[in-house]
Amino acid sequence: MAGDKLSKNLEEIRARIKHVAERSGRKQEEIELIAVSKNHPVAMIEFFRKKGINFFGENRVQDLLEKDGQLAGVNWHFIGHLQRNKVKQLLRLENCRMIHSLDTLRLAREIDQRAEQYNKIIPVLIEVNVAGDLNKFGLAPNDVFDFVQLLQQFKNIELKGLMTIAPYVADPEKVRPFFQRLSLLREQLWAKGYHFKELSMGMTNDYEVAIEEGSTMIRIGSGLFE
Numbered sequence: 455m456a457g458d459k460l461s462k463n464l465e466e467i468r469a470r471i472k473h474v475a476e477r478s479g480r481k482q483e484e485i486e487l488i489a490v491s492k493n494h495p496v497a498m499i500e501f502f503r504k505k506g507i508n509f510f511g512e513n514r515v516q517d518l519l520e521k522d523g524q525l526a527g528v529n530w531h532f533i534g535h536l537q538r539n540k541v542k543q544l545l546r547l548e549n550c551r552m553i554h555s556l557d558t559l560r561l562a563r564e565i566d567q568r569a570e571q572y573n574k575i576i577p578v579l580i581e582v583n584v585a586g587d588l589n590k591f592g593l594a595p596n597d598v599f600d601f602v603q604l605l606q607q608f609k610n611i612e613l614k615g616l617m618t619i620a621p622y623v624a625d626p627e628k629v630r631p632f633f634q635r636l637s638l639l640r641e642q643l644w645a646k647g648y649h650f651k652e653l654s655m656g657m658t659n660d661y662e663v664a665i666e667e668g669s670t671m672i673r674i675g676s677g678l679f680e
C-alpha cells in the first residue's frame with residue numbers, strides 16, 4: 455500500500471473542497487467527505503481513519519460486514535442498492551450510521567421493522583433518479599413528495615435528506631442540472647414543511663460541481679483510494 459499516494463490524494467481533495475467551498479460562499483465544515491472504500495482493503499480504511507476520515511461507504515452488505523469484522527468501530531454509510539433480505543444483517547450493526555439508498559416503500563417497511571427490532575432509529579436518505587436513467591435505481595423526482603409523506607408512518611426511520619448518482623460524463627458541467635434538480639427538490643420539500651438537511655451528491659468526477667450546487671455529503675472512491 456502506497457501511503458504517500460493516499461496522503462497526497464487526501465490532501466488534494468481536502469484542498470479542493472476548501473477552495474470550492476470558499477469560492478461558492480459555503481463553509482468547509484458543511485461538507486462531509488464519505489470515503490467509498492468498496493473494493494479496497496481494510497488497511498487503507500485504517501490509514502484514512504488515522505488521517506481523520508470519519509465515515510466510510512460500502513455498496514455491498516456482505517463486504518461491509520466482512521470489513522467491519524476486521525476493524526473496530528468504523529462508522530459506515532451504506533450507499534449501494536439494498537435488498538430487503540439484507541436489511542437485518544445491516545441494521546444489526548451498531549455502527550451502520552446511515553443508509554443512502556432508500557427507494558421503495560417495501561424497503562422502508564423492512565428497514566423500519568428491523569430498526570425497531572434492534573431498538574434504534576436509523577438515518578436514511580431517499581435515492582432520487584434525477585436523470586431518469588433507466589439503468590439506475592431511485593425514485594423519479596415527482597414521486598418523492600408522496601413518498602416522503604408515506605415515510606412519516608415509520609417511527610424508526612429518520613429522514614435526513616436526498617441522494618443521487620449522476621450519470622458519468624467526461625465533462626462534469628454536464629451534470630450540474632441534475633444536482634440543481636436535487637437541490638430544488640429539497641427546497642420544495644422544505645416549503646411543504648419537511649425539514650431535512652442532507653444532499654448526498656458528488657463523486658470523484660463531479661464533486662466540485664456538486665459542492666457548488668449545495669452538496670452536504672460527497673462520496674469519493676477512486677479519487678482517494680487509487
Ligand SMILES: *Cc1c(COP(=O)(O)O)cnc(C)c1O
Binds near residue numbers: 534619659673676
Ligand atoms: C462507487 C461509488 C461512489 C464512488 O465513486 P468514485 O467515482 O470512485 O468516487 C460513490 N457513490 C456510489 C453510490 C458508489 O457506488
